[in-house]
Amino acid sequence: MPEKTVFITKASGEKAPFSPAKLKLSLERAGAGSSMIDRIVSEIEAQLFEGMSTKKIYSQAFSMLRKHSKPAAGRYKIKQAILELGPTGYPFEKFVGEILKHQGYRTKVGVIIQGHCVSHEIDVEAQKDNRHFMVECKFHNRQGYKCDVKIPLYIKSRFEDVKKQWEKRKDHTNKFHEGWVVTNTRFTEDAIQYGKCSGLKLIGWDYPQQGSIRDRINLSGLHPVTCLTSLTKAEKQKLIDKMIVLCKELCEKPKVLEEIGISRTRIKKIIKEGEEICSSGISHNN
Helix, strand or coil, X not given: CCCCCCEEECCCCCEEECCHHHHHHHHHHCCCCHXXXXXXXXXXXXXXXXXXXXXXXXXXXXHHHHHHCHHHHHHHCHHHHHHCCCCCCHHHHHHHHHHXXXXXXXXXEEEEEXXXXXXXXXXXXXXXXXXXXXXXXEXXXXXXXXXXXXXXXXXXXXXXXXXXXXXXCHHHCCCEEEEEEEECCEECHHHHHHHHHHCCEEECCCCCCCCCHHHHHHHHCCCEHHHCCCCCHHHHHHHHHCCCCEHXXXXXXXXXXXXXXXXXXXXXXXXXXXXXXXXXXXXXXC
């Protein structure tokens, strides 16, 4: 007889069948070895029960992985690590700006741009070749939240005001202009439909199928400092307060760890973990 399908509870409250293949893929993306992956999946399956939360599954897998490899555990928790960039949205805006810069865009984070009617504070202004982008970042520090259609509707109207002003500039006559909405969570179906219809580009955790936030982290190898398992929550917050958002930045400026009161012995371990996380462009699928 085929095994009974066990339904688990997602952060949004939705029920979904447990998929060993998805768990394996997420562990592979984190850089775990095949024997470790098989061990984790077997243990999770042995403890599985109807209605078990994805949070509990993630927590158990993370705990096992951390004992085996801190860098792999850090990469596995990438989605949670981005949630921990809060409570304000600015660290996420900087993170998005850095990813775009790595992809060859010229970026400015947190700029005031004059529109046709009013001025606007734009999260990220990006340019590449003959293309000019207004990028609005919507950060949420709560699992299961979805951006509904009101957000792209609002941002589209702001973009149209900015675009009208940009098109008046002589150096923009032949430029392509586009508005983007980038979120660390997901979009509702209505939001996606509106984005497609209106020409507004939407980028979420796993949307679109190619070019999502997860994919861009995967390709860039840029990971937030909140991935580091060797830092406490309070230490991560101190780094974010100093606007140190990337593991890469921390590895380049290790003295900042002294400034927040960390011992030299621990600094070596933290930097070692940071370098190992940065050495892989593999990331977690949640």
